[in-house]
Amino acid sequence: MxxxxxxxxxxKSPLQTPFAxxxxxxxxxxxxxxxxxxxxxxSGWGEALCVGMQPPEIAAATVESALAPxxxxxxxxxxxxxxxxxxxxxxxxxxxxxxxxxxxxVDIALWDLCGKARGxxxxxxxxxxxxxxxxxxxxxxxxxxxQGEAARLAEEAxxxxxxxxxxxxxxxxxxxxxDLAVMAAIDRALQGRSVTLMIDTNHAxxxxxxxxxxxxxxxxxxxWYEEPVAPENIEGYCNxxxxxxxxxxxxxxDYTAFGFGRLAAARALDxxxxxxAAAGGFTACRHIAAICLAHGIQxxxxxxxxxxxxxxxxxxxASLPLAHPSLFATEPILEYDxxxxxxxxxxxxxxxxxxxxxVEIDDRPGLGIEVDRDALMAxxx
Ligand code: CA
Numbered sequence: 001m002x003x004x005x006x007x008x009x010x011x012k013s014p015l016q017t018p019f020a021x022x023x024x025x026x027x028x029x030x031x032x033x034x035x036x037x038x039x040x041x042x043s044g045w046g047e048a049l050c051v052g053m054q055p056p057e058i059a060a061a062t063v064e065s066a067l068a069p070x071x072x073x074x075x076x077x078x079x080x081x082x083x084x085x086x087x088x089x090x091x092x093x094x095x096x097x098x099x100x101x102x103x104x105x106v107d108i109a110l111w112d113l114c115g116k117a118r119g120x121x122x123x124x125x126x127x128x129x130x131x132x133x134x135x136x137x138x139x140x141x142x143x144x145x146x147q148g149e150a151a152r153l154a155e156e157a158x159x160x161x162x163x164x165x166x167x168x169x170x171x172x173x174x175x176x177x178x179d180l181a182v183m184a185a186i187d188r189a190l191q192g193r194s195v196t197l198m199i200d201t202n203h204a205x206x207x208x209x210x211x212x213x214x215x216x217x218x219x220x221x222x223x224w225y226e227e228p229v230a231p232e233n234i235e236g237y238c239n240x241x242x243x244x245x246x247x248x249x250x251x252x253x254d255y256t257a258f259g260f261g262r263l264a265a266a267r268a269l270d271x272x273x274x275x276x277a278a279a280g281g282f283t284a285c286r287h288i289a290a291i292c293l294a295h296g297i298q299x300x301x302x303x304x305x306x307x308x309x310x311x312x313x314x315x316x317x318a319s320l321p322l323a324h325p326s327l328f329a330t331e332p333i334l335e336y337d338x339x340x341x342x343x344x345x346x347x348x349x350x351x352x353x354x355x356x357x358x359v360e361i362d363d364r365p366g367l368g369i370e371v372d373r374d375a376l377m378a379x380x381x
Contacts, residue, residue, distance in 0.1 A: 002073055002075060003071050003072055003076050004037050005036075006034065006067070006068040006106070007034070007035040008035075008063050009034075010031075010032055011031045011306070012028050014027060015027055016340065019142035020146055021142060022172070022202040024053055029050075029342065030054070030381075031047050031343065032056040032060040033105070033308065033347075034046040035371075036110060045308050045367065046106055046108030046112065047104075047306055047312070048098070048278070049104070049305045051252075051304065058098035059102040060102070062090070062098060062102030062103075063102045066089060066102070070082070070089050077113070083107055083284065086107075087103060096259065100284075105277065106281070108281050110281075111315075114366075115367065120365060121362070122315040126319035131361070133358050133359065134334045136333065136336035136357055137167035137335060138168040138169065138338060139339075140160065141157075142339055147175060150182045150186075153182050153185065153186060154189035163354075166196065166357055167196050169335070170182065170197060171202070172199050172201045173203075176216075180216055180217075198223045198226060199217065199224075201213070203228070206229065207229055207236045211243045214243070218245055225240075225244065226249040226273070231250065231254055237250060248271070249273055250273060251263065251272045252273050257284060265295070267295070269297055270297065270298070272298070272299045274301060275301065276303065276309060277312065282312070285301070298322065298332070299332065301313050307343065307346075308347070311352060313335075315361070318361045336359070346375045346379065347372060347379070
């Protein structure tokens with residue numbers, strides 16, 4: 001089997017109501033979709049994550065100009081070999097960011113192809129499923145004004161719970177006083193309901209404020225505190241982690257075995273959150289999972305992409321071993337984005353959908369989805 005074409009599709013959709021996380025206003029949802037075409041009549045699909053303000057054109061240009069020449073004519077059934085070929089070709093100008101997101105999209109497509117070629121789901125090619133369903137957690141709580149939205153966010157928490165979700169991650173990083181008001185309102189609104197909360201500041205603070213916020217919220221028994229400080233500040237992560245009795249999570253702004261190797265060696269994290277559509281695809285996430293396992297760090301993927309990235313993330317979650325196995329172990333959970341995103345559901349025939357707080361992991365070949373080409377062309381920028 002040989003790769004005959006690598007197609008990219010830049011998708012963009014403006015949001016009716018822009019929303020904020022701590023780093024800025026999100027005005028559109030975007031993705032770079034990759035299709036790897038073969039001479040065997042089958043294609044594989046992948047996606048590069050576009051975080052809040054990231055133009056999808058960067059990853060798409062990487063795929064078209066730097067990666068396609070490596071891939072054309074190659075056998076797609078050797079994703080590990082091709083991953084290293086792509087990484088080594090771009091190492092001097094890549095290593096992180098949108099270049100690795102481009103590699104991620106291609107790698108996801110290659111694994112999808114491998115699965116389709118063998119008639120097996122990707123999770124089986126990865127070594128099998130530790131779990132065939134995963135609990136979903138609500139990610140949301142974005143701001144439409146910025147500050148002073150505690151009452152509205154408390155209502156959102158109740159809505160998530162009534163939709164079946166008992167795990168929720170609250171976006172903070174809008175000033176310590178505002179953050180604490182939001183958490184107090186949410187905690188009050190959820191009294192009498194069995195809900196576990198997490199927080200995510202998207203590295204809004206320095207170490208001192210990050211610790212101050214964490215200390216004030218320790219009584220809430222948070223499952224994790226995500227991105228407390230800037231991703232480059234590994235020592236800061238370690239200081240926050242030592243200071244607080246809350247598991248520290250991070251990694252959505254880090255990449256490959258090289259990035260996560262540094263975080264693991266420094267013991268900067270309790271929970272590593274590579275995004276499969278950013279950190280280097282299935283191949284890099286396998287490397288990352290092995291490193292984390294050896295350092296006592298649980299991998300719990302980040303996912304904020306569209307339909308293909310979500311589906312890929314499910315296969316990855318299925319294949320992840322527990323860093324701390326026990327009879328009543330804490331299992332990885334799926335980030336379930338319910339914010340406005342037109343092509344999370346329109347793009348494929350089987351969009352990820354939670355039911356009673358759970359998402360099933362099926363055994364259709366490859367990623368288990370077919371891309372709707374009409375929807376793809378309609379969403380194309
Ligand atoms: Ca996050």
